[in-house]
Amino acid sequence: MFVMWTEEEGNIVIYTEPTDLHKGIAALKAAGITEFSTTELEMIAQSEVELSPEDLEIFEGLVDALEDDDDVQKVYHNVANL
Structure with a gap:
């Protein structure tokens, strides 16, 4: 169990x-x-990914925007280097 x-x-x-x-x-x-x-x-990611510095910057912006949205309760992702 x-x-x-x-x-x-x-x-x-x-x-x-x-x-x-x-x-x-x-x-x-x-x-x-x-x-x-x-x-x-x-949610627990079954596999993780590493993003390049450029992609990580874009992804961080997306996560920040989602977390700032009052309608979003929680943000899950599988990015290891965030």
């Missing part, structure tokens, strides 16, 4: 398949873990 876990800034981050999210939460609750700072689905 759980794919992997890490510790980040004093928190335990658990990764699972998207279809197992609710099963994972139920398993943690059954084990007595009931306090979660957040439970959410996130």
Whole structure:
């Protein structure tokens, strides 16, 4: 069910398949873990790309514009050198 876990800034981050999210939460609750700072689905890139400095500058502008848009909740990408 759980794919992997890490510790980040004093928190335990658990990764699972998207279809197992609710099963994972139920398993943690059954084990007595009931306090979660957040439970959410996130996109994790399966492969990453490196952009040239010129393309990276253009891409950063795009990401900044998307993040500044009030209708955009989160921006995901697979650029390794951003």
